[in-house]
Amino acid sequence: MLNPKLKLNPKVFNNDVEQVPTRKGFGQGLLLAGEIDKNIVGLCADLTGSTAMDSFANKFPERFIQVGVAEQNLVTVASGLAAMGKIPFCSSYAMFSPGRNWEQIRTTITYNDQPVKIVGSHSGISVGADGGTHQALEDIALMRILPNIDVINPCDAIEAKKATLALAKTGKPAYIRLGRANSAVVTTEETPFEIGKAEIYWMPDIGLAEVGIIVTGGLIHRALLAAKELEDEGIKTKVMNLASIKPIDAEAIISLAKECKRIVTVEEHQVAGGMGSAVAEVLVQNFPVPMEFVGVKDLYGQSGTPDELIEHYSMGKDSIKEAVKKVLERKN
Amino acid sequence: MSFLSEEKILELSKKANDIRVSIIEMLVEAKSGHTAGPLGMADIFALFYFHVLKHDPKNPTWEDRDRVVLSNGHICPVLYSTMAHAGYFPVEELKTLRKLGARLQGHPHREYLPYVDTSSGPLGSGLSQAVGMALADRMDGKDKDRFIYCFMSDGEMDEGNTWEAMMLAGKYKLRNVIAIIDRNNIQIEGVTEDIMPLEPLHAKWKSFNWHVLEVSGHDFRYLNEVIEEAQTIFEKPTVIIAHTIPGKGVKEFERNYKWHGITPSKEEGEMAFKELRNARF
Numbered sequence: 360m361l362n363p364k365l366k367l368n369p370k371v372f373n374n375d376v377e378q379v380p381t382r383k384g385f386g387q388g389l390l391l392a393g394e395i396d397k398n399i400v401g402l403c404a405d406l407t408g409s410t411a412m413d414s415f416a417n418k419f420p421e422r423f424i425q426v427g428v429a430e431q432n433l434v435t436v437a438s439g440l441a442a443m444g445k446i447p448f449c450s451s452y453a454m455f456s457p458g459r460n461w462e463q464i465r466t467t468i469t470y471n472d473q474p475v476k477i478v479g480s481h482s483g484i485s486v487g488a489d490g491g492t493h494q495a496l497e498d499i500a501l502m503r504i505l506p507n508i509d510v511i512n513p514c515d516a517i518e519a520k521k522a523t524l525a526l527a528k529t530g531k532p533a534y535i536r537l538g539r540a541n542s543a544v545v546t547t548e549e550t551p552f553e554i555g556k557a558e559i560y561w562m563p564d565i566g567l568a569e570v571g572i573i574v575t576g577g578l579i580h581r582a583l584l585a586a587k588e589l590e591d592e593g594i595k596t597k598v599m600n601l602a603s604i605k606p607i608d609a610e611a612i613i614s615l616a617k618e619c620k621r622i623v624t625v626e627e628h629q630v631a632g633g634m635g636s637a638v639a640e641v642l643v644q645n646f647p648v649p650m651e652f653v654g655v656k657d658l659y660g661q662s663g664t665p666d667e668l669i670e671h672y673s674m675g676k677d678s679i680k681e682a683v684k685k686v687l688e689r690k691n
Numbered sequence: 692m693s694f695l696s697e698e699k700i701l702e703l704s705k706k707a708n709d710i711r712v713s714i715i716e717m718l719v720e721a722k723s724g725h726t727a728g729p730l731g732m733a734d735i736f737a738l739f740y741f742h743v744l745k746h747d748p749k750n751p752t753w754e755d756r757d758r759v760v761l762s763n764g765h766i767c768p769v770l771y772s773t774m775a776h777a778g779y780f781p782v783e784e785l786k787t788l789r790k791l792g793a794r795l796q797g798h799p800h801r802e803y804l805p806y807v808d809t810s811s812g813p814l815g816s817g818l819s820q821a822v823g824m825a826l827a828d829r830m831d832g833k834d835k836d837r838f839i840y841c842f843m844s845d846g847e848m849d850e851g852n853t854w855e856a857m858m859l860a861g862k863y864k865l866r867n868v869i870a871i872i873d874r875n876n877i878q879i880e881g882v883t884e885d886i887m888p889l890e891p892l893h894a895k896w897k898s899f900n901w902h903v904l905e906v907s908g909h910d911f912r913y914l915n916e917v918i919e920e921a922q923t924i925f926e927k928p929t930v931i932i933a934h935t936i937p938g939k940g941v942k943e944f945e946r947n948y949k950w951h952g953i954t955p956s957k958e959e960g961e962m963a964f965k966e967l968r969n970a971r972f
Contacts, residue, residue, distance in 0.1 A: 422830060424859075429855035440823040442820065444827065445827050
């Protein structure tokens with residue numbers, strides 16, 4: 360059942376569940392953050408509309424910098440603004456920022472410890488038709504290995520809004536990962552969000568779960584659908600939403616592993632270096648259990664619709680179910 | 692900032708000489724680092740820290756101070772040496788350069804030495820940070836109250852990031868950005884015009900909508916006049932192309948690109964001290 364304490368969207372299993380891209384939630388959050396704090400500034404590299412920074416730019420034109428198609432400049436200028444007390448949010452596609460400008464982020468933002476918020480939209484395979492050049496499948500790995508930075512991958516638009524508001528107040532560097540495509544709204548305004556805290560979204564009605572499914576990003580909806588079907592098949596699972604990849608909620612992950620003794624991780628990212636790797640780093644040092652990884656396995660994407668691509672690269676509901684069954688067959 | 696008297700010029704010449712002596716001392720002790728660039732920029736740093744800059748070494752985080760971005764972080768021996776002589780920290784501390792736990796990292800790190808405004812080393816990012824600082828000043832209505840000085844190398848003009856920053860500063864007409872290029876014509880592997888020709892450098896900056904000034908990097912009076920002009924230009928950012936002699940002050944090191952990234956041995960250091968001590972002003 361859905362965790363009743365979290366006030367998740369009751370329509371989550373309906374066919375007509377609302378579909379909103381997470382970038383839209385970011386746009387709303389940035390506008391609100393801008394109204395609260397006049398030090399919030401926005402920078403964009405010629406993708407203001409598609410990264411949903413346009414409502415902020417229109418409302419606060421004096422606090423918006425259009426840098427042109429120049430992602431290295433985007434983040435280094437943001438570092439300079441932060442050095443003078445501003446809280447810059449700089450947006451582009453994840454493939455270009457942090458894809459193209461990683462060293463600038465490292466030196467001028469994380470090493471320099473300036474509170475710049477890097478907003479990477481159009482992450483993952485669900486970018487769709489634009490194809491492999493534009494599908495960032497490496498950005499979590501690129502960002503989470505840097506000291507000083509928080510890495511947040513919201514599961515839906517509402518969580519993206521909350522994460523944006525929360526990151527505006529941390530006083531430290533952050534990366535927020537967003538998607539282009541529509542994704543199901545899983546949470547509600549009442550659902551808690553806290554940086555560094557993971558939450559169990561699905562749990563057995565009674566008894567202990569046999570497999571813990573840890574998900575980051577929009578695939579949470581497919582994981583919940585999988586968990587519900589598995590329950591009907593007699594397999595009890597827990598589904599954890601791990602939006603905060605860094606800091607990581609090690610305590611909650613270890614506790615889930617102790618209960619389930621088996622873990623499946625699910626992410627729209629390369630399996631190498633992503634959220635699943637982060638979870639594995641926690642578990643191998645504390646409570647090693649068999650794990651299966653759902654994600655992109657050492658491949659690049661291609662053109663197609665988001666749904667086609669998620670199925671093709673084995674990240675859909677049935678692939679999650681298969682991974683759960685596979686991990687159950689493994690000896691502990 | 693004002694007219695330079697003969698006495699002031701003499702004082703600055705002596706300061707620059709002291710700064711050079713300390714640079715050699717720290718490099719001999721550290722046994723690694725860069726020699727040519729720091730020596731070449733000693734006059735300019737002396738002029739800035741003992742005449743031009745609005746700053747207070749006893750109150751390094753003074754909110755209204757001018758900002759200094761050292762984009763080519765590898766010349767930090769001149770920054771550290773000048774800051775020590777200006778009173779930011781004890782001159783004795785210079786000998787800790789590049790040692791474990793030292794505040795004086797091989798390239799400047801703001802976390803270790805909070806008196807610097809940015810961490811730097813990887814080339815090509817400093818001008819963008821200066822541009823960001825100036826944009827913040829514009830938003831806060833402070834762009835007439837202070838200057839953002841960005842010291843950069845000619846070699847780092849090879850970096851695309853630099854040109855992105857130049858375009859943005861031109862777009863927003865950032866009046867309080869003043870970039871100073873150490874035009875010493877050398878980089879690690881040779882002379883700039885062989886590695887990647889920069890000329891016509893003046894015309895390139897001009898075409899990016901900057902006010903461009905060229906000056907000898909070792910003539911205090913002329914340098915000072917040019918900086919005053921840069922501060923007066925109201926409608927656009929200014930770049931000062933300062934023609935410097937790499938290794939300046941020690942004949943053996945001057946104009947030789949091989950001294951870009953190596954340090955003097957103890958014997959070479961003694962030779963350098965002798966020459967610097969005998970300098971006439």
